[in-house]
Amino acid sequence: xxxxxxxxxxxxxxxxxxxxxxxxxxxxxxxxxxxxxxxxxxxxxxxxxxxxxxxxxxxxxxxxxxxxxxxxxxxxxxxxxxxxxxxxxxxxxxxxxxxxxxxxxxxxxxxxxxxxxxxxxxxxxxxxxxxxxxxxxxxxxxxxxxxxxxxxxxxxxxxxxxxxxxxxxxxxxxxxx
Amino acid sequence: xxxxxxxxxxxxxxxxxxxxxxxxxxxxxxxxxxxxxxxxxxxxxxxxxxxxxxxxxxxxxxxxxxxxxxxxxxxxxxxxxxxxxxxxxxxxxxxxxxxxxxxxxxxxxxxxxxxxxxxxxxxxxxxxxxxxxxxxxxxxxxxxxxxxxxxxxxxxxxxxxxxxxxxxxxxxxxxxx
DNA sequence: AAAGTATAGGTGACATGTCACGCAATGCCA
DNA sequence: TGGCATTGCGTGACATGTCACCTATACTTT
Numbered sequence: 001x002x003x004x005x006x007x008x009x010x011x012x013x014x015x016x017x018x019x020x021x022x023x024x025x026x027x028x029x030x031x032x033x034x035x036x037x038x039x040x041x042x043x044x045x046x047x048x049x050x051x052x053x054x055x056x057x058x059x060x061x062x063x064x065x066x067x068x069x070x071x072x073x074x075x076x077x078x079x080x081x082x083x084x085x086x087x088x089x090x091x092x093x094x095x096x097x098x099x100x101x102x103x104x105x106x107x108x109x110x111x112x113x114x115x116x117x118x119x120x121x122x123x124x125x126x127x128x129x130x131x132x133x134x135x136x137x138x139x140x141x142x143x144x145x146x147x148x149x150x151x152x153x154x155x156x157x158x159x160x161x162x163x164x165x166x167x168x169x170x171x172x173x174x175x176x177x
Numbered sequence: 178x179x180x181x182x183x184x185x186x187x188x189x190x191x192x193x194x195x196x197x198x199x200x201x202x203x204x205x206x207x208x209x210x211x212x213x214x215x216x217x218x219x220x221x222x223x224x225x226x227x228x229x230x231x232x233x234x235x236x237x238x239x240x241x242x243x244x245x246x247x248x249x250x251x252x253x254x255x256x257x258x259x260x261x262x263x264x265x266x267x268x269x270x271x272x273x274x275x276x277x278x279x280x281x282x283x284x285x286x287x288x289x290x291x292x293x294x295x296x297x298x299x300x301x302x303x304x305x306x307x308x309x310x311x312x313x314x315x316x317x318x319x320x321x322x323x324x325x326x327x328x329x330x331x332x333x334x335x336x337x338x339x340x341x342x343x344x345x346x347x348x349x350x351x352x353x354x
Numbered sequence: 355a356a357a358g359t360a361t362a363g364g365t366g367a368c369a370t371g372t373c374a375c376g377c378a379a380t381g382c383c384a
Numbered sequence: 385t386g387g388c389a390t391t392g393c394g395t396g397a398c399a400t401g402t403c404a405c406c407t408a409t410a411c412t413t414t
Binding site for chain 2: 017020021023024025027028030031032033034035036037038041055077078079080129132133134135136137138139140141144145146147148149150151152153154155156157158159160161162163164165
Binding site: 217 | 373
């Protein structure tokens with residue numbers, strides 16, 4: 001087990017991950033693949049929404065005034081801007097969101113939740129949350145919820161720091177170190 | 178559906194997740210979205226492989242004889258069979274894998290790693306693992322690796338039990354570990 | 355053995371995601 | 385004020401993923 005302290009050089013350099021890390025990584029990948037698939041499927045068949053649709057609606061629903069520039073939205077949900085651009089156009093065609101140019105800065109397109117979009121989201125949230133609880137939390141022992149959060153939050157902070165996408169607007173690195 | 182195993186009834190029934198769960202879920206979603214994006218991007222630009230390509234190659238590389246029926250492959254990596262079918266056809270066009278009918282059961286298509294495919298995978302693995310270490314494990318305190326594995330393995334077992342996709346062929350429900 | 359059922363896989367239409375690139379509005383500065 | 389880089393987005397071409405449905409082969413029953 002833990003033969004090495006933290007961020008020294010615990011891994012076989014230039015090679016693989018060590019045993020413990022490999023176990024964690026395999027578990028992560030497996031969960032990720034199936035969970036994404038299942039969520040997509042449930043939303044699609046129950047609510048006629050894709051998981052990406054749902055991500056967009058959720059982000060907008062918690063935004064101030066249910067309204068957000070495309071760039072900000074992209075940073076919130078970790079997408080490229082062009083992906084957001086394509087996607088909101090399609091969603092606008094389905095009346096889930098609407099896009100309008102900002103008066104302030106005329107380069108900016110503000111994406112907002114429509115009445116219909118909000119209703120669809122509220123309807124979908126129930127089933128989605130139920131699925132998440134059933135697939136994810138029903139399998140997760142109570143005492144591991146905290147450590148899991150801590151672990152993933154650490155990882156997230158690191159991804160923000162090291163990755164190529166900009167952080168969400170409200171992001172601040174967790175407690176000093 | 179399964180009854181609530183936690184006698185404390187911590188979750189608002191039919192409603193949202195409780196506070197701790199919400200925290201875990203938000204962390205999970207954030208990590209998932211960005212990490213997937215970054216992995217895809219790195220493989221694409223460094224090795225001319227998509228993340229799905231990599232998943233397929235990896236699964237085949239650990240298979241007995243580097244060879245696997247489509248259905249088995251699909252179960253291993255948590256895809257639908259038709260997705261695998263489409264994808265391996267494209268990969269075959271790029272000489273990364275090859276498909277041939279099984280002599281045993283003539284419904285079966287065996288997918289196998291080509292020499293070229295194996296070389297490409299080996300070349301890509303270095304950079305990919307490096308990225309995983311940098312983005313994921315460099316941000317993860319040593320002492321949380323174990324709990325994280327445990328948590329995700331529990332979740333995975335539950336997803337297998339509750340989900341719609343078949344388990345991998347070598348999967349057995351975890352017994353006290 | 356004929357008929358019915360289950361299983362492996364493929365296909366076509368369509369939605370989605372990515373990349374490279376383009377345009378227009380803005381900011382900067384000599 | 386006239387360049388010139390920067391920023392916010394959109395677009396087109398193409399790769400990818402999903403669903404509904406199809407065929408062929410194997411298995412089971414009668």
